[in-house]
Amino acid sequence: MSVRVRRVYEPPESADGVRVLVDRLWPRGVSKEAARVDEWPKGMTPSNELRRWYHAGEGSYEEFARRYEAELAAPQAAELLDHLRSLARAGAVTLVTAAKAPEVSHAAVLARLLD
Template sequence: MGKILVKRVYEPVAKSDGFRVLVDRLWPRGISKEAAKLDIWLPDLGPSTALRRWFNHDPARWEEFCRRYQAELKEKSALLTTIKEQAKIRPVTLLYSARDEQYNQAIVLQNFLIKRTH
């Protein structure tokens, strides 16, 4: 499987991004669909609204957020297959809008995908 990268949707588009996937449940503020240059938006891969609100980007809740979000991801195999199939032929970049580059759902999703394909 090719690389699975993580990047803020607000960062400049790069050729090395490969297949660009927005994994936020809500559309990011302040960016147009044209500027985002997505290949696909998979809002259902984002954490549930209840989980997202509970987490509220609180680092103290990170470990529990990871556990709960991974449990949600296990129920989304069809959407995950879309990413895995693309990763076989080119890099995939998981895009997110959160300000926090360390504690966000794209990091959890990246790790989940890597563990499930090796």
């Protein structure tokens, strides 16, 4: 399995494999052509409440990750997560995000769950 996380603002690479946008909103200033996103599973992104809570600085990354994993247990999100697992088993998958610090974002949580 090969799963990696990259910012959507970085140019796509041939090693990216399937590019999956893991943000709820389309990234500002990036065209669909430039992003070269293959899939956009909005149903597995963090809820607006959780996203706002985390970005407001009210909790730690560890607590955010725990809460996000709980959200991913919901049926629709779990189904989408299983789909990403099957993609990762078949080849390279790159989770793309607009997050300024992807290593402490929901994308990092997803990558850990997929590995």
